[in-house]
Amino acid sequence: MGFVYVIQFFVPHPPFDKFQNWGNDWIQIIAGFAIFLGILNLLKVSSEKIYKKSKGWGYAAITIVGFLIMTIAGLYEGKDYQNPGTSFYWIYFTMFFPLNSTMFAILAFFVASASYRAFRARNKEATLLLLAAIFLMLGRTPLGDYLSGWAPDGWQLKNISDWIMDFPQTAGQRAIMIGIALGIISTSLRVITGLERTFVGGE
Amino acid sequence: MPFCPKLKGRYSPTKLVWFISLFLLLINPAGIFSQDTPQPAQAVQAFDTPDDAGKSITVQWQLSADDGKGLNNVVSYEILRSPSPEAEYTNVGDSPRGTTEYVDNSAKDKTPYYYKIRALSKTGSSDSVPSAEAVSSPQWFKTERTNALIVVLVISLGIVYFIYRASQGKEMFVRKIAGLEAVDEAVGRATEMGKKIFYIPGVYDMDSMQTVASVTILGHVARRVAEYDAKMEVPNCYSLVMVACRETVKQAYLKAGKPDRYSDDNIYYLTQDQFGYTSAVSGLFVREKPAAIFLQGHFFAESLIFAEIGNSVGAIQIAGTAQPTQLPFFVAACDYTLIGEELFAASSYLSKNPKLLGSLKGQDLGKFLMMAAILVGSILTTFGIYNLAKWFTYR
Amino acid sequence: MNFWQKLLALDRRYIFIFVALALLIPLFLTAPPGFLKKIDISPPVKSLYDYVEKLPPGSKVMIAFDYDPPTTPELQPMAVSFLKHCFMRDLKVIMIGLWPQGPVQAQFAMEQDILTDEAIKPKNLQYGVDYVNLGFQAGNEFVILRMGNDIAAAFPADYFGTRTRELPLMKDVKNFDNIRLIYNLSAGYPGTYEWVIFAGDRFGVKIAGGNTAVQYPHNSPYLQTGQLVGLLGGMAGAAAYEKISGYLGKATRYMLAQAVSHAMVVFFIIIGNLAYFITRGRKSE
DSSP: OHHHHHHHHHOOSTTHHHHHHHHHHHHHHHHHHHHHHHHHHHHHHHHHHHHHTOTTHHHHHHHHHHHHHHHHHHHHHGGGTTSTTSHHHHHIIIIIHHHHHHHHHHHHHHHHHHHHHHOOOSSHHHHHHHHHHHHHHHHTSHHHHHHHTTSOGGGSHHHHHHHHIIIIIHHHHHHHHHHHHHHHHHHHHHHHTTSOOGGGTOO | OTTSOOOOGGGOHHHHHHHHHHHHHHHGGGTTTOOSOOOOOEEEEEEEOSSSOSSOEEEEEEOOTTBTSSSSOBOEEEEEEESSTTSOOEEEEEEETTOOEEEETTOOBTOEEEEEEEEEOSSOEEEOOOOOOEEBOOOSSOGGGHHHHHHHHHHHHHHHHHHHHHHTTOOOOOOOOHHHHHHHHHHHHHHHHTOEEEEEEESSOTTSHHHHHHHHHHHHHHHHHHHHTOEEEEEESSHHHHHHHHHHHHHHHHHTTOGGGOOGGGEEEOOSSHHHHHHHHHHHHHHHOOSEEEEEEEOOTTHHHHHHHHHHTTOEEEEEEOOTTTHHHHHHHSSEEEETHHHHHHHHHHHOOHHHHHHHHHHHHHHHHHHHHHHHHHHHHHTTOOHHHHHTOOO | OOHHHHHHTOOHHHHHHHHHHHHHHHHTSOOOTTTGGGSOOOHHHHHHHHHHHHSOTTOEEEEEEEOOGGGHHHHHHHHHHHHHHHHHTTOEEEEEESSTTHHHHHHHIIIIIITTOTTTGGGOOOBTTTEEEEEEOSSTHHHHHHHHHOHHHHSOBOTTSOBGGGSGGGTTOOSGGGEEEEEEEESSSSSHHHHIIIIIIHHOOOEEEEEOTTTHHHHTHHHHTTSOSOEEEHHHHHHHHHHHHTOOOHHHHHHHHHHHHHHHHHHHHHHHHHHHHHHHHHHHO
16 A cells, blocks of 8 residues: 555556545545544543542543533534534633633743753753753844844844754754655655554564 | 818818728728737647646647737636637636636547637637647656656665665664663663553654654553553554554563553543643643653644653653654653654664664665765855756655 | 752742743733834745735735634734735735634634724725635645645635635636735644645745744745745744734734743743852852
């Protein structure tokens, strides 16, 4: 199957042009059925936790209650369940939407605590990292202009941060992306040729 | 006409009107008093669209002289098609002004077609001269991807060659990867402390190679866990990944000779929603306080949340991802990080299988060739020679 | 433990409190005079603005809303300021989404910010004529490939259920040939990278991006190669575009909070290093 995907990339002649769409359609079908597996597993594990009153069983109860509420709301509203005014829409925008945004917003605090812990000038490389972080954090906001607006053009914080983004950062990104691409080729070859079978329970 | 002088004979008004009308008719080709039709499009060519699956003809033309200007401002073009130059032409598509190409995807293979371009203005239209015959057919190879094929073949053959050499018994040197050397340490720590190990295989499905690599590493980690008799949980974001993880861990326990210690309940599905999964796993970390956390696979914004919460509960963390945007977070917050291709090298490294180690060598060959191409290309581009850079353009 | 050792082992919750205050308090304050002048307009932002300025009235622009609610604070201001710019230039806008919530965000932008804007009301924008929302389509980059051949086949109906081919704006839009620019607002996958590879490189259409601050470094290499016309990064990029286009909005208002919180993080880094060097010095003694 892997070789088929590789061949269809280079051969446009029918039937190869359809292989990718066929393959993707089958993946969607299998993934669709697999969702039931996951849901059943979730309900089973949560129910067992509640039954045995294991550690954290309260959270399992909330999981099941939340699952049932959303499922019932969706089924009750029918095919227009996503439209404004439905109970599904209300639950989505008053509960799910803010909770999702909150989890993402938590990153701001974790960035601060990770920076406090990690950006220590232990050695040369760590010092470079530290300086780059400071230049970027200040240069990306108007604060950089307040602090360095008096300096010659090339030495202002915003220009230094632009230089860091345009050159060292871009070079590093490209190098990592090239390495990753080669790693993907190598892993894919091992998987396609059957050398690597651990992920399906093989040797 | 009361205000005109009385004219008779040769200069009578009627004769004058006739003379002026004839004059206007003769000078009209110069366009001074132009008619309603714009200038037609020129040089219409039609040919089989290259490198495709057929049923497509590309039509190109030169713009009408009145395109976007002139008294008869062309506003659009109609593409007309006919099975023969003399038969009736039907409209197969439209193109706005300023365009000189149209791809007709409604053609039938092995059927000759002729095309005309009709230039339309607000007040009229004019047709071009028909094109020569064009016949659509599918091609067997996308010539525009020759460069990609060469690169893929060179790198793949390199990998195959080194796998062959490794299978012949040739020893392959692989440098130490700190994160992978620490796997034993992490599992041992969890066993001593009597705490759990959490393995997070990423937040993507099995169609990502990073997830495949992660599940492969899970096999090796699970074997260590089985040998040390430690406890491990694997919460999943996708059902298919859960199924693959279960198979992998079950086999690992079997190979370690402890199939009875395996339990399906330790590998479970949570939710496909990114931040729903993040909050569930974060809660597990805070409540269970694991001794070791493995964060291996395809991650997005939740990477730092996992890493920071893992750090706050005092776990040793070994992370690995090929997402360049998330690597800095893992490097800053985790004890060990597998950077990019090290994630893909991990399974070969841990298994110590000679054939798999050979494939790493092939990867290195590919990297060497890329570096050489970048160096040579940079030098050539500095001197204004862009051919090498253009050859690497992908379509 | 002395003061510096305590500082080195500072509970992260204290850091959280200070960062929370640094973010919250500026939201209730007015930016000092001249603050707006200090917002930097980087070359990638200017490049995008200039490109849009040069488009003739009536040109068609596609906006791909590839993000969801968590990244709204960064990307929604980019969407609003870009939409305002397009409508003031009399450009026609086609909105789509490869993320399920993307088209919902597009509707929010239109209903809450564009159609109620006093400067845009005189334009009397008509749905179907001046702008359309083609909704969401699953399939990631395969949708992009399909659009390269036939947009109506990839998006058979719009957000409201009307057949795409019946929309007046889509009458002469078959594929990317008539689209002068695709502006992708991206928070992850699929995103700007997929649009560059599968639309820009494959079909030659011009691409510009609006990314979260985390995504920006990943896509910035494509600026240098010319595969991106312009790229906005994070709230700073959104504020810069608001400034250059003259349509000040939420990003500009939030920049004060961002500046103060960045300063707070830098402050903690500096005192953390001070504590590190002082305690290290004492250990040597």
